[in-house]
Amino acid sequence: MKSDIRVCADWEREHDRPVYTLASTCPDCGGEAVNSAPAPFSPEDSYGEYRRSLKRRRRE
Numbered sequence: 001m002k003s004d005i006r007v008c009a010d011w012e013r014e015h016d017r018p019v020y021t022l023a024s025t026c027p028d029c030g031g032e033a034v035n036s037a038p039a040p041f042s043p044e045d046s047y048g049e050y051r052r053s054l055k056r057r058r059r060e
Contacts, residue, residue, distance in 0.1 A: 006033035 008019040008026035019026055021033050 005036045007036040008032075009034045 004022055006021055006024070008015065008021070008029065008031050010026070010029065010031040011018045014026075014029045014031060018036075019028050020036060021027050024033055025031065026033050
């Protein structure tokens with residue numbers, strides 16, 4: 001699931017700080033707004049097995 005919060009893709013060139021929005025375009029410069037965070041899950045998660053086993057132990 002992607003985040004609804006987006007950030008201006010050109011903020012480093014156009015602004016002095018990141019500009020966040022819920023729209024698909026930047027409210028200040030009109031540039032494209034992109035997803036601000038990576039997905040919280042990756043199939044290649046190398047520590048997933050450890051995290052799941054810890055969760056199982058806490059339930060018991």
